[in-house]
Amino acid sequence: MEKTSKKTNIPGSVAEIAGVLRKNGFKAYFVGGCVRDLLLGRDPKDWDIAANARPEEVMKIFPDSFCENKFGTVGVKAKMENGETEIVEVTTFRKEGKYSDFRRPDEIKFAETIEEDLARRDFTVNALALNIAEGMAEKIIDPFNGQSDIQNKIIRAVGDPRERFGEDALRLMRAVRFACQLNFTIAEETAAAIKEKAGLLEAISKERIRDELQKTIMSPKAAGGIAMLEDLGLLRHILPELREGLGVGQNKHHIYGVWEHNLRALDYAASNGYSFEVRTASLLHDVGKPRSKRGEGPDSTFYAHEIIGGKMTARLLDNLKFSKETVEKITHLVRHHLFYYNVDEVTEAGVRRFLSRVGVEHIDDLFKVREADRIGSGVPKAVPYKLRHLRFMIDKVRHDPLSPKMLKVNGGDVMTIAGLEPGPKIGRILAVLLEEVLDDPAKNDREDLKDRVFALAKLSDEELEKLAQRAKKTKEEFESGIVEEMKKKHYVK
Numbered sequence: 001m002e003k004t005s006k007k008t009n010i011p012g013s014v015a016e017i018a019g020v021l022r023k024n025g026f027k028a029y030f031v032g033g034c035v036r037d038l039l040l041g042r043d044p045k046d047w048d049i050a051a052n053a054r055p056e057e058v059m060k061i062f063p064d065s066f067c068e069n070k071f072g073t074v075g076v077k078a079k080m081e082n083g084e085t086e087i088v089e090v091t092t093f094r095k096e097g098k099y100s101d102f103r104r105p106d107e108i109k110f111a112e113t114i115e116e117d118l119a120r121r122d123f124t125v126n127a128l129a130l131n132i133a134e135g136m137a138e139k140i141i142d143p144f145n146g147q148s149d150i151q152n153k154i155i156r157a158v159g160d161p162r163e164r165f166g167e168d169a170l171r172l173m174r175a176v177r178f179a180c181q182l183n184f185t186i187a188e189e190t191a192a193a194i195k196e197k198a199g200l201l202e203a204i205s206k207e208r209i210r211d212e213l214q215k216t217i218m219s220p221k222a223a224g225g226i227a228m229l230e231d232l233g234l235l236r237h238i239l240p241e242l243r244e245g246l247g248v249g250q251n252k253h254h255i256y257g258v259w260e261h262n263l264r265a266l267d268y269a270a271s272n273g274y275s276f277e278v279r280t281a282s283l284l285h286d287v288g289k290p291r292s293k294r295g296e297g298p299d300s301t302f303y304a305h306e307i308i309g310g311k312m313t314a315r316l317l318d319n320l321k322f323s324k325e326t327v328e329k330i331t332h333l334v335r336h337h338l339f340y341y342n343v344d345e346v347t348e349a350g351v352r353r354f355l356s357r358v359g360v361e362h363i364d365d366l367f368k369v370r371e372a373d374r375i376g377s378g379v380p381k382a383v384p385y386k387l388r389h390l391r392f393m394i395d396k397v398r399h400d401p402l403s404p405k406m407l408k409v410n411g412g413d414v415m416t417i418a419g420l421e422p423g424p425k426i427g428r429i430l431a432v433l434l435e436e437v438l439d440d441p442a443k444n445d446r447e448d449l450k451d452r453v454f455a456l457a458k459l460s461d462e463e464l465e466k467l468a469q470r471a472k473k474t475k476e477e478f479e480s481g482i483v484e485e486m487k488k489k490h491y492v493k
């Protein structure tokens with residue numbers, strides 16, 4: 001077993017870095033999240049050291065290290081027991097100068113003491129330092145009573161909360177994020193200051209907001225976190241569209257209003273440890289309901305809310321600078337969350353068309369969102385018989401050819417066989433072939449398809465279009481089912 005520093009479980013190679021700094025005559029402490037996590041008995045995510053060595057001095061001592069950012073943080077490599085390399089961040093003691101833009105200090109000043117360095121940190125639970133010097137008793141430096149706040153599970157700003165949020169408004173969201181990750185509550189005065197300063201979030205970059213939101217959603221208390229963001233007046237600056245559901249009631253098929261239903265769906269997804277995409281799609285799946293609502297009371301309807309919701313989702317996630325893939329994935333899940341299935345009515349071809357449309361790679365996540373939707377509406381069973389049967393049908397057909405690239409002929413083959421130049425006609429022929437193969441996978445035979453290409457090439461564009469449409473009739477069968485279900489669920493007459 002790797003030698004760890006006694007009591008603290010700091011890996012030997014990590015503790016060694018602080019030791020080497022000390023041997024070179026510097027003061028070096030573990031600081032921030034790792035000390036907090038050690039005291040909580042959690043595994044620290046990363047290791048941060050604060051030292052009175054200047055960045056260039058740190059780099060001289062550790063030749064393999066590199067400068068990470070403009071604040072002079074130096075990354076030092078530590079070889080872990082499992083053979084992986086971890087980067088330990090060594091930062092020079094710092095105090096921060098004046099802030100004039102609610103984001104960044106105007107200048108960074110190096111400090112002489114660890115106490116000054118701790119005073120610039122955001123919350124008392126993050127403003128702890130640990131001295132593990134050899135031959136000394138391990139000692140916690142705790143000028144702001146962070147240990148007592150850890151014990152009482154409290155997030156409290158260091159010093160005057162109004163001032164601290166005024167310096168860096170991202171701390172408004174960090175307070176909520178830590179409360180959710182650690183299952184802590186926010187101290188009264190700190191919470192009051194957040195409410196007062198909530199508007200400053202507008203000065204923060206979308207990327208930093210995105211990262212904090214993502215961490216909050218990935219915490220086990222995700223739904224509580226969204227509710228907390230709302231209570232503290234922050235959500236209007238992050239996800240204003242979600243707030244449209246506040247106070248919007250549903251119809252006789254629902255016991256919860258839109259807002260609470262969305263939160264309950266997220267809660268289900270988070271407590272099952274689902275991915276960020278599934279959690280976020282669960283939170284947003286009904287975001288389009290307020291705008292699609294017609295009528296009031298038990299007979300109100302939400303026709304096409306998944307289409308409106310899909311568009312809203314794409315826009316709001318894009319605005320928060322999520323990656324293109326993330327935006328597309330979550331939007332797709334929201335857009336298709338409302339699929340319908342009736343055991344007796346749907347054929348295997350219908351299921352293949354459904355899979356071809358939503359993408360077989362999304363189907364498991366789509367089921368998870370559907371599950372979150374059901375549980376979030378207060379219906380006790382996550383997977384009722386109909387959905388289990390659909391699962392069974394999907395497993396039966398999921399390896400059938402479902403996309404153009406699974407056809408036994410490709411665009412190049414079509415051009416050779418039919419003597420065609422590249423152009424839209426190739427795509428039209430492939431579309432007809434796919435529709436026919438979706439109807440009957442046995443038709444995906446290279447020789448048969450070649451014959452078919454030969455015949456199809458003689459048809460006009462209009463005739464090809466018509467053939468593709470006719471083959472799609474089973475899809476319509478499946479989709480008209482959706483309309484039927486929506487009529488039932490949302491009470492359209």
Ligand code: ATP
Nearest residue numbers: 032033034045046048120121122126127168170171
């Ligand atoms: P995590 O487990 O997410 O890494 P952490 O507490 O380590 O949590 P980091 O964002 O890695 O959080 O920051 C490391 C430390 O730097 C914090 O514990 C805190 O002391 C300080 N810190 C980070 N961001 C800020 C900020 N915006 N304002 C003040 N102090 C900050």
Ligand code: MG
Nearest residue numbers: 033034045046
């Ligand atoms: Mg950290």
